[in-house]
Amino acid sequence: MSRDRGVPVVAVIGGGFSGAAFALHLVRRHQTGAQILVFEPRAQLGAGLAYSAEDPSHRINVPAARMSLYPDDPESFQRFVDSHGVRHTDPSILTPGGQAYPQRSVFGAYVQAELAPYLEKGAISHRQSRVRSVSRSGDRWLVVDETGSQTPADLVVIATTHPSPQLPSVLRAHATHPRLIADATVSEALANVGADESILIVGNGLTSADVIAMLSRQGHRGNIMAISRRGLRSRGHLAVAQEPFGDFLSHPAKRASELLRRIRQTLRSAETQGLSWHSVIDAVRSQGSGIWQALPMEERRRVARLARPFWDVHRFRIAPQVEQVIEENLKEGRLEVAAAFLKSIDAKDQGFDVVLASKGREQSPRHFDRIIVTTGPAHDGILASQPFLQTLQAAGHLNNCPTGLGIACDATSRAVDSTGKADPSLLIAGPLARGTFGELMGLPQVTEHAVFVADEAAAELRRLQATVPDCSLHPHPSSGPAAIANPTIQLERQRVRS
Structure with a gap:
């Protein structure tokens, strides 16, 4: 041609x-x-x-x-x-x-x-x-x-x-179950959620926060449990923004452990000057390309595998309006955030009997009317x-x-x-x-x-x-x-x- x-x-x-x-x-x-x-x-x-x-x-x-x-x-x-x-x-x-x-x-x-x-x-x-x-x-x-x-x-x-998000292995056998929402980003995914249904959200990042805000706007009154392996959830913004704080490029780290150590040191230094962690993470973000380019491939892989969950919850912050909804749900006891993962699932017509585990210990089975997956893109x-x-x-x-x-x-x-x-x-x-x-x-x-x-x-x-x-x-x-x-x-x- x-x-x-x-x-x-x-x-x-x-x-x-x-x-x-x-x-x-x-x-x-x-x-x-x-x-x-x-x-x-x-x-x-x-x-x-x-x-x-x-x-x-x-x-x-x-x-x-x-x-x-x-x-x-x-x-x-x-x-x-x-x-x-x-x-x-x-x-x-x-x-x-x-x-x-x-x-x-x-x-x-x-x-x-x-x-x-x-x-x-x-x-x-x-x-x-x-x-x-x-x-x-x-x-x-x-x-x-x-x-x-x-x-x-x-x-x-x-x-x-x-x-799209990848279903956790224990959920794959139930991929077509009508009470499993495998991708909460699909249009109208939450349209049929009942106001009093108990919900298990798998994943605790930005999408999870969006789901909780959407359900609240729809008038949902049931209990929600949001889980992730570390129990981390997306953070909010400062009321008054601060300038980025920290220099990570003059002598860029060559190892993941060195990079994390320098971030921790900078966080302590920022605290002594009355600055929030937000300013340090913003500095890492703005210098991110140079920081990443300086790391050998194996060290990039190590950062992606081990540090990414901690980075994501600090880097990708939720809007103040969404944060307010989540805080209200936590205060009123309708929302529980936990460090746990799916151990086993017994599917029923009206939901799921779920066994969660945390740090190797199984918890007592709990029933949820619906499971929503918000683990992020695969x-x-x-x-x-x-x-x-x-x-x-x-x-x-x-x-x-x-x-x-x-x-x-x-x-x-x-x-x-x-x-x-x-x-x-x-x-x-x-x-x-x-x-x-x-x-x-x-x-x-x-x-x-x-x-x-x-x-x-x-x-x-x-x-x-x-x-x-x-x-x-x-x-x-x-x-x-x-x-x-x-x-x-x-x-x-x-x-x-x-």
Whole structure:
């Protein structure tokens, strides 16, 4: 399949935040003239699973002033909130300290508004379909979607969502039980939960907190028990933010044990200066990429295996509104948080008789009307989660990251094949690259990574221009920022649908 069509094609698989941000920055920063096709089955680009949530209890978990599509304009989303009357439609948006934590769907609307001018002018095209296979066809890629449409592409950018949670082994025999909710992030997953049902939540992170907030909003009155092996739960924010505290890059740690020791030392130093642990964790987060790059692979694996649960509950904080709901449930005795794991389950028509264990000791059996799994994405199973990823792995183009945190890629986000070679025409964007880049779950870091991958893609398109004479990379009339007339005015016409 020769390159004789004049305009190169960039196929972006996944149109949630990562894919949308990549496409946006590629067209804004680089006048490549490429045709940018984003494959996303949802009706709108940019929201994905996280920001398409319509439940009012689902809120962003950092202040709006720290959420933005643009690293050099951190208050972009805050301006959107202020200019679109969100505070008038959401009386609970502000904390006592005046920080705004809008509903997640508002952020999804913001991303859609930023994309709208480029979609209208054709600089970015939305293919509302799932990709079924991606394969080599000569020196290009062939992308086949669920409609059977075949799209040749010069570059493929994988920006798909996280895989669904993996059921704990003792639950797998009951996967189809009507009172087991295997993935609480699925739309309407909690719709049939009775107000007085007793519930066991397996997992105690952000999703667990969202579930508790949703149930409370629905009027749930029954008892809830949330378990994790260590009994840790996501923490909240400081009422008044502090500046990051700590230097972990001047002499970066080479071992996981050394890194953890330095974090503990910095925490003690921060305490003597009247600072909270939040400031130290924020410093680790902001320096995360450099910290991670300095660790050898085996030490990265050790951090991911041993320290990740502790990191997650401090790094990924819940919105103050959600924290208030959880604290109220704890105070009133409706919620119990415990360090335990599932030992055995006896399924009944109306629920489950469960034996929990903690530190090797079994507890007395307890009955729960329903079990909800909120253990988080099964990152190490990403390549088995979608057919097109399976075909790419089977052909040797993709591998699981050795850290167990996504897809293997190099320091320029190029996928690493089965021979260890990086392919410049196959890029990984977003959290699935976190095994290489470290801190790639928070939105600011995902945004920065989208810019980075856009720059890498543009460099590869320029290389194609230099090496393939008949592949014209001159901008066509509908591409590039110059083709967008008055985007600011057009954005003002967008309205939040929440």
